[in-house]
Amino acid sequence: MKPLHNPDVDALFEAIQSLRTTEEYYQFFEDACTIKEILDIAQRLKAARMLAAGANYVDVSRETGMSTATISRVNKCLEYGSGGYKTVIERLDKPADQS
Numbered sequence: 055m056k057p058l059h060n061p062d063v064d065a066l067f068e069a070i071q072s073l074r075t076t077e078e079y080y081q082f083f084e085d086a087c088t089i090k091e092i093l094d095i096a097q098r099l100k101a102a103r104m105l106a107a108g109a110n111y112v113d114v115s116r117e118t119g120m121s122t123a124t125i126s127r128v129n130k131c132l133e134y135g136s137g138g139y140k141t142v143i144e145r146l147d148k149p150a151d152q153s
Contacts, residue, residue, distance in 0.1 A: 101128045102139040103146070
């Protein structure tokens with residue numbers, strides 16, 4: 055079992071799944087995370103979406119302000135990670151009538 059996989063993290067993910075509206079997500083994440091942590095995660099998702107769409111590191115850096123080292127880490131996760139970015143990107147980019 056990986057260190058990340060434990061009952062406390064399971065409980066966190068169950069708590070997130072219980073949220074129903076965007077406003078509830080804002081309320082929870084503002085309480086649970088710093089603003090910087092939330093913005094960093096959002097920025098990494100944006101970078102992953104750009105990379106998946108074919109953008110290069112320079113374009114991603116210019117658009118997001120991220121360092122190329124962080125972009126490289128996001129790209130490695132996108133290419134060789136557990137598939138989380140790919141799942142989210144596919145679902146976000148799926149036309150509404152195919153949901």
